[in-house]
Amino acid sequence: MNELKYSIILPTYNESENLPLIIWLIIQHMENENFEIIIVDDNSPDGTTQVAKDLQKIYGDEKIVVTGREKKLGLGSAYIHGIKFAKGDFVVIMDADLSHHPKFIKQFIKHQKEKDYDIVTGTRYAGDGGVHGWNLKRKAISRTANYITQVLLRPGVSDLTGSFRLYKKQVLEKLVQSCISKGYVFQMEMMVRANQFGFSVGEVPISFVDRQFGESKLGGNEIFQFLKGLLYFFAPT
Ligand SMILES: Nc1nc2c(ncn2[C@@H]2O[C@H](COP(=O)(O)OP(=O)(O)O[C@H]3O[C@H](CO)[C@@H](O)[C@H](O)[C@@H]3O)[C@@H](O)[C@H]2O)c(=O)[nH]1
Numbered sequence: 001m002n003e004l005k006y007s008i009i010l011p012t013y014n015e016s017e018n019l020p021l022i023i024w025l026i027i028q029h030m031e032n033e034n035f036e037i038i039i040v041d042d043n044s045p046d047g048t049t050q051v052a053k054d055l056q057k058i059y060g061d062e063k064i065v066v067t068g069r070e071k072k073l074g075l076g077s078a079y080i081h082g083i084k085f086a087k088g089d090f091v092v093i094m095d096a097d098l099s100h101h102p103k104f105i106k107q108f109i110k111h112q113k114e115k116d117y118d119i120v121t122g123t124r125y126a127g128d129g130g131v132h133g134w135n136l137k138r139k140a141i142s143r144t145a146n147y148i149t150q151v152l153l154r155p156g157v158s159d160l161t162g163s164f165r166l167y168k169k170q171v172l173e174k175l176v177q178s179c180i181s182k183g184y185v186f187q188m189e190m191m192v193r194a195n196q197f198g199f200s201v202g203e204v205p206i207s208f209v210d211r212q213f214g215e216s217k218l219g220g221n222e223i224f225q226f227l228k229g230l231l232y233f234f235a236p237t
Helices: 019-029 050-060 075-083 103-115 136-153 171-177 186-199 222-233
Strands: 007-013 034-041 064-068 092-093 118-125 131-134 166-167 202-204 207-209
Touching: 007 075, 007 103, 019 034, 019 050, 019 103, 034 050, 034 103, 050 064, 064 075, 075 171, 075 186, 092 171, 092 186, 092 222, 103 118, 103 166, 103 202, 136 186, 166 171, 171 222, 186 202
Parallel strands: 007 034, 007 092, 034 064, 118 202, 131 207
Antiparallel strands: 092 166, 118 166
């Protein structure tokens, strides 16, 4: 048994169909690891909180922590909320909609140990990494967001907008204190800040598979917020 503890944060909004399976898969793929799963649900109208509480009864409240906010307040701030409950030495952040396969977590852990990385990020844009199931528009949004950020900010990471990552807990706490973003742009800002602070970042290629159940919450407003976030880095301080 690995003595280091891992806190896996799952932000959820209308994920009642996906939650039982992702939790089961995490538990299968984290065999012999010391871990907890923190579900951050924003009072989803589809009853995700109740599903989370039912799963907590099955697997125990040592393994599953259920928390959340009264209403949908954005992905970035959901992570920040979840971190407050994390008791692990490391924090893993991932989507709850099965687009991030839990089998990669052990690869992140192994890679982290090899060079004592501060952060290990899954990448869809290097090595064997890839995206499956997105339409052309969605692929273009992701590629363009990554490209613009790479060119303007040169953070030295191939996938800036992905959210499947492992952080040393103290590193994550320092990063979230310095981040101002609340929505999806949070992922990009975290990597840019990590570069500014000089944190070491390892990459593990991952396959991102688009969700089968439910809908993405990435809308026009999130894209606008992303562009606004980019502009912020160039605004005089
Ligand atoms: N608690 C909470 N959870 C949220 C919120 N918005 C989204 N989520 C949860 O965050 C995860 C990702 O949301 P999706 O809306 O399914 O993301 P996506 O469109 O598939 O986007 C993926 O790709 C983006 C770009 O590469 C990533 O930036 C994003 O994190 C995600 O991995 C899911 O578990 C979803 O329920 C929110 O406001 N509050």
